[in-house]
Amino acid sequence: MSSFSDFSPESLHAQVLLDVARALQEDVGGGDLTAALVPPARRARARVLAREAAVICGAPWVDAALRAMDPGVRITWHVAEGQRCAPDQVVLQAEGEARALLSAERTALNFLQLLSAVATKTATYVQAVQGTRARIVDTRKTIPGLRLAQKYAVRTGGGTNHRIGLHDAVLIKENHIAAAGGVTAVLRAAQQVAARAQFIEIEVETLAQLQEALDAGARMVLLDNMPLPMLHEAVRLNAGRAILEISGGVTLESVRALADTGVDRISIGALTKDVKATDFSMRLQELP
Structure with a gap:
């Protein structure tokens, strides 16, 4: 499933x-x-x-x-x-x-x-991000054995499901990048499983990594724990080339300002974890 x-x-x-x-x-x-x-x-x-x-x-x-x-x-x-x-x-x-x-x-x-x-x-x-382009997205931080039930609940509340598990999409994180030899190398390797993946997304922590990912053809990028000024610059740098997602420490108090940066998605583990x-x-x- x-x-x-x-x-x-x-x-x-x-x-x-x-x-x-x-x-x-x-x-x-x-x-x-x-x-x-x-x-x-x-x-x-x-x-x-x-x-x-x-x-x-x-x-x-x-x-x-x-x-x-x-x-x-x-x-x-x-x-x-x-x-x-x-x-x-x-x-x-x-x-x-x-x-x-x-x-x-x-x-x-x-x-x-x-x-x-x-x-x-x-x-x-x-409701907090209504009027912006940002969609609220869940994560894999779910109760063991009840992931699909909790993801159903996210959809019922008006949210969007991220990948269900490791089997249906590619999310390249810091450790994957390090193990594979860098942003460009890991994105090239990801193309080998592209046909079986709903999407390929790469996590970046700096604007330099974002630029490298975009130059390597990334179409979906996760901006990890970036401060607001950097997020605004990331959106400007991206210029609509890739889907941009924010992750890391999102709260109800901060989510509107994050959405106002112009990103496409905001993933929140607390929807199912806390x-x-x-x-x-x-x-x-x-x-x-």
Whole structure:
């Protein structure tokens, strides 16, 4: 799988099922000992409430967790995927077997709280650069095993996915340049895998490296930890020849000034790495 932009619904569904199966095995294992205290025929209605404002994300994972425990569960979303919810708003209602709802609760909420947090943070950054040409881009700094889920959340929040992994694109960094013998040499070597890569990007730290990369035919350049004056000069020097991306230490306070330099992309590891889960809770009511 290379990106969510070319995911078929079937491929996305398959990934969701894998994620949910792994999470339920981790949590439920051989059986929910506490839920077994509830009579097996008892039915219930569950309401999921948002305790804070957020961009809702993770519905495919929540639905899959609930249906894995009760295939006949009835699920009604009151806030659509990608839409904002308000504090104390009911975002979801489900009716089904009480035992199943109880067993699926934590897995469903774990996906919802993580992915909504990523989507919400992404949307905040996207809003901060509105009106500029810069797109907000994610990185590979993700929770192991949940990269595709988190990158889905970035897209739901209005962001753009960078490469999914080492297998689908080339990002040449400082160590690659040193090991390969310099900027020009490493870019020439990269052409050997160009047909299999979505893109080839090279990281530079100085204006001299940027000029060398441009002279060697670079079409995508990552400007690493450059101060604002240098970024402005880099954009002028580039003159539209390559896609320019900023990376390194980007914060919500600094992102607008960075976007105003005229770069094309700003990659932010904090979208998926430094995430505070959105607060949701589930409340059950027995059905007659």
